Amino acid sequence: MHIAVLAETRDGESRVAATPDSVKALIKAGAEVTVQKGAGERAAYTDAAYEAAGAKLATRAAAVKGVDVLFCVRRPDDETLKRLKDGALVIGLLEPHGATDFAKACADAHVNALAMEYTPRITRAQSMDALSSQSNLSGYRAVIEAAELYGRAFPMMMTAAGTIAPAKAFVMGAGVAGLQAIATARRLGAVVSATDVRPAAKEQVGSLGAKFIAVEDDEFKEAETAGGYAKEMSDAYKAKQAELVASHIAKQDIVITTALIPGRPAPRLITKAMVEAMRPGSVIIDIAAGNGGNCELSEPDKVVEHNGVKIAGFTNLPARLAADSSQLLAKNLVNLFPLLVGEDGGFAPHWEDEVIVGMALTKDGAVIHPSLTGDA
Numbered sequence: 345m346h347i348a349v350l351a352e353t354r355d356g357e358s359r360v361a362a363t364p365d366s367v368k369a370l371i372k373a374g375a376e377v378t379v380q381k382g383a384g385e386r387a388a389y390t391d392a393a394y395e396a397a398g399a400k401l402a403t404r405a406a407a408v409k410g411v412d413v414l415f416c417v418r419r420p421d422d423e424t425l426k427r428l429k430d431g432a433l434v435i436g437l438l439e440p441h442g443a444t445d446f447a448k449a450c451a452d453a454h455v456n457a458l459a460m461e462y463t464p465r466i467t468r469a470q471s472m473d474a475l476s477s478q479s480n481l482s483g484y485r486a487v488i489e490a491a492e493l494y495g496r497a498f499p500m501m502m503t504a505a506g507t508i509a510p511a512k513a514f515v516m517g518a519g520v521a522g523l524q525a526i527a528t529a530r531r532l533g534a535v536v537s538a539t540d541v542r543p544a545a546k547e548q549v550g551s552l553g554a555k556f557i558a559v560e561d562d563e564f565k566e567a568e569t570a571g572g573y574a575k576e577m578s579d580a581y582k583a584k585q586a587e588l589v590a591s592h593i594a595k596q597d598i599v600i601t602t603a604l605i606p607g608r609p610a611p612r613l614i615t616k617a618m619v620e621a622m623r624p625g626s627v628i629i630d631i632a633a634g635n636g637g638n639c640e641l642s643e644p645d646k647v648v649e650h651n652g653v654k655i656a657g658f659t660n661l662p663a664r665l666a667a668d669s670s671q672l673l674a675k676n677l678v679n680l681f682p683l684l685v686g687e688d689g690g691f692a693p694h695w696e697d698e699v700i701v702g703m704a705l706t707k708d709g710a711v712i713h714p715s716l717t718g719d720a
């Protein structure tokens with residue numbers, strides 16, 4: 345089986361879908377790997393390291409010629425889709441929600457697309473789950489960005505010149521990113537609280553030493569879907585939640601928001617009035633800014649200031665840790681590899697396997713994912 349890895353073309357995307365270590369693992373498993381020259385440069389992986397790992401280096405056009413599989417971080421461009429052979433597979437973070445145009449372009453090019461965002465949340469697929477591997481780093485990096493924008497220290501410091509109070513950090517959404525944000529803010533010495541609508545989050549937040557704040561009514565008890573994600577809450581719940589958040593947020597120095605609902609705009613959790621109740625110098629990092637934002641004032645990829653409160657809407661925090669995020673994403677792909685080969689080691693995707701079924705957007709010239717065909 346022949347795999348290609350290209351340099352990413354999206355603005356600000358510094359990750360790469362294979363590292364020298366992952367190339368070594370793929371070759372050991374029987375694959376042949378071609379990497380576009382310079383593909384790993386922005387993630388600090390050199391051409392020489394890929395070559396030493398056994399990859400062939402090629403120009404962009406030559407790298408995809410005749411390959412069975414393209415590993416990518418983000419969607420490939422149209423030109424690349426057209427260069428791929430009939431029946432080739434593209435795997436990456438393809439932003440599949442509502443992606444009718446992209447899926448049609450793949451189907452028209454007879455390219456079979458697997459979206460890593462749709463990796464099923466089953467134990468067997470955990471090691472292939474790129475949303476988790478990347479969210480974890482987002483949560484960490486969000487706190488580091490907050491520390492950079494905050495004009496004060498995080499830990500309590502008792503000095504001869506007086507005492508500095510610890511920063512108060514509030515994490516909204518305690519999924520993979522949120523839990524890592526809690527852990528990171530605690531390591532830096534902040535006093536941390538967190539909220540979520542899923543009851544399972546309560547114990548996880550507590551086990552990290554943070555205080556759990558939430559409206560724990562009957563709706564809260566049923567807010568988790570079978571897939572482990574949050575449901576969209578009713579307007580009545582949202583109103584109660586907003587009241588609780590408004591009083592809590594006014595006392596916070598750092599707020600990290602991570603709340604997402606698959607396939608829906610991010611829930612609006614922080615209003616302009618809530619921002620105005622915070623003290624100047626406070627910082628909000630809105631990890632959901634790329635999905636519409638949890639804060640009314642956040643703007644994608646901008647740091648805006650309102651009444652002295654800085655609101656940052658970074659949409660690609662993993663790219664700010666490109667070496668590590670690439671390493672984990674590349675490992676997710678290595679873990680997926682056995683589902684792409686047959687017993688003889690040749691290219692033979694396991695189309696019946698529930699992991700592949702969950703991820704497949706297109707097959708044999710047709711769009712097949714139920715969320716795109718209207719069968720969901």
Ligand code: NAD
Pocket residue numbers: 464465466467469470473475476479516517518519520521522539540541542544545571572573574575577602603604605606611613
């Ligand atoms: P996510 O990125 O979809 O959302 C982030 C968090 O926001 C979630 O915890 C969600 O409950 C929360 N949220 C949504 N609406 C909210 C609101 N109105 N107010 C406050 N919070 C709100 O979620 P995620 O990080 O992918 O994780 C969700 C769960 O799935 C976690 O428990 C995680 O451990 C689990 N998970 C399981 C697997 C697996 O079993 N293979 C893999 C990954 C994640």
